Amino acid sequence: KAGVTQTPRYLIKTRGQQVTLSCSPISGHRSVSWYQQTPGQGLQFLFEYFSETQRNKGNFPGRFSGRQFSNSRSEMNVSTLELGDSALYLCASSLGRGGNQPQHFGDGTRLSIL
C-alpha cells in the first residue's frame, strides 16, 4: 500500500507569490491534516479535512487555505507569500477521526521563500 504522497518535495517562491501544495492520502483514508514545521515555532497545526469538509483550523491567517476533493486528496494554498512562510509543510492522513486512528505522515514539502 502506498504511503502518504506529498508533491512537490521542494519549492522555491518569492515574496508576494502564491503556492499550492498537494497531498494524496493512503488509499481508503478520509481524513487529511496539515502541519507547518519551522525551527522557531516547531510543529503547528494548520487544518484538518474529513469528507471534503474542514473540521478544524489552527491559528493561521486567512492567507492559508485548503480543500479536500471527493477522492480525499487535499491541497493547501498560501497566498501573498511572506519570508516567514518558509517551512516544511507536512500532511497526515488517517482512516477516520480521533486518537484511536493512527495518523500517517508524508515526507513533506520544503517551501523556501526568497
Added chain:
Amino acid sequence: AQTVTQSQPEMSVQEAETVTLSCTYDTSESNYYLFWYKQPPSRQMILVIRQEAYKQQNATENRFSVNFQKAAKSFSLKISDSQLGDTAMYFCAFMQNNAGNMLTFGGGTRLMVKP
C-alpha cells in the same frame, strides 16, 4: 488550549544503553491521547507509541515504553537497547478526545545514538 513541553532539546546515548525522554503537558481535559513521534533526517514523521489517558497501564511497543503519570501530567518515553537507527528528533504530542485529529506537539528532543 493545551501545551506540550519537552525540556531536553538534545540528548545522546551509547548504543545498547537505555535513555528516557521527558514530556509534560497542560490540559483541563480528562479524556485525551498522548503520542510519541520520531522524525529521522529523512523528514517523515513516524508514530512510535500511543497512550490513551483513561488507561492506567503504560503502553509498550517492543523496545519503546512510556511512563504515563496522569496526575503529574507527565509522559516520558524510554528506549531500551538503543540502536543507531533510533537517532532522530522525537516529538511528544497531545490529542483531545472527540475533537478530531488535531495534534499539539512539543518542541522536540534531538536524540543521538553513539556507536
